[in-house]
Amino acid sequence: MKYLMNTAVAYENGMPVRMILDSASEINFISSDCAISLGLKRNRIHSSVSGINGLAQDIKYETNAIISNKDNSFNESLKFMVVPKISSVTPSCNLDASKLSLPKRIKLADPPFHKPAKISMLLGAQVFFKIIKADQIKINDSITLQNSVFNYIVTGGLPTADDKLHCFLLSEQEGLENLFSKFWQLESLEDESLNLNSQTKFSEDHFVNSHWKDQTGHYIVQIAFLKEPNCLGESKQTAIRRLNSLWRKLEANPNLQLLY
Numbered sequence: 001m002k003y004l005m006n007t008a009v010a011y012e013n014g015m016p017v018r019m020i021l022d023s024a025s026e027i028n029f030i031s032s033d034c035a036i037s038l039g040l041k042r043n044r045i046h047s048s049v050s051g052i053n054g055l056a057q058d059i060k061y062e063t064n065a066i067i068s069n070k071d072n073s074f075n076e077s078l079k080f081m082v083v084p085k086i087s088s089v090t091p092s093c094n095l096d097a098s099k100l101s102l103p104k105r106i107k108l109a110d111p112p113f114h115k116p117a118k119i120s121m122l123l124g125a126q127v128f129f130k131i132i133k134a135d136q137i138k139i140n141d142s143i144t145l146q147n148s149v150f151n152y153i154v155t156g157g158l159p160t161a162d163d164k165l166h167c168f169l170l171s172e173q174e175g176l177e178n179l180f181s182k183f184w185q186l187e188s189l190e191d192e193s194l195n196l197n198s199q200t201k202f203s204e205d206h207f208v209n210s211h212w213k214d215q216t217g218h219y220i221v222q223i224a225f226l227k228e229p230n231c232l233g234e235s236k237q238t239a240i241r242r243l244n245s246l247w248r249k250l251e252a253n254p255n256l257q258l259l260y
Helices: 032-037 125-131 176-187 198-210 235-252 254-259
Strands: 002-004 007-012 015-021 029-031 042-050 056-068 075-083 121-123 132-138 143-148 153-158
Touching: 029 032, 032 056, 032 075, 042 075, 075 125, 121 125, 125 132, 235 254
Parallel strands: 015 121, 029 075
Antiparallel strands: 002 153, 007 015, 007 056, 029 121, 042 056, 056 075, 132 143, 143 153
């Protein structure tokens, strides 16, 4: 039995995006390819999300997007965490939808729901119940059509020989307990357990001998040089010449300057 994901097609700035609706996820996700193709501005963050069995993934970017349905009667501004990939193609194999006898008058949220296709977004619990409507149409013991702002979502299971399963249940990783654990582990290290190489030893000695604490509580340390600075030669002048050359190139080509 192949159980269908709650897939739908939404729109961002008029462009169709295939997505999964997941009431078990605390977070909304967007694939990095989709964020780039939509021209969304990505903001740098440092976060982590966890799923089944506590498996965690680091998140480096987040973005904002306005999601709408086709007739623009539904609009929602949402924050998304950007991930390399949300899932493999869904469903994982072609399903025989001809046996379902779906009502012809019904408009589906994802018309080619039975064909494998890429998922670009995942909408979580924050917006899930704003999307779902009350009415349902029961097709048979396995399949139900659930109405939504994107039209009817096909839910349930279809017989298939493919046994590949997908599971989505994601939440933000608290991390605080782990951070404290790592902190105490570091504090408990014995000096003799440290195997310092020559550069590490040099850096440690340099810090101990040259650092001080200013009036604001910040620690200040002198720049460490493995060799005398004069070994760099005229590198500063070379860097200035290259920078000036780049500025001249950009001033001569406004389009390139805008992209840069």
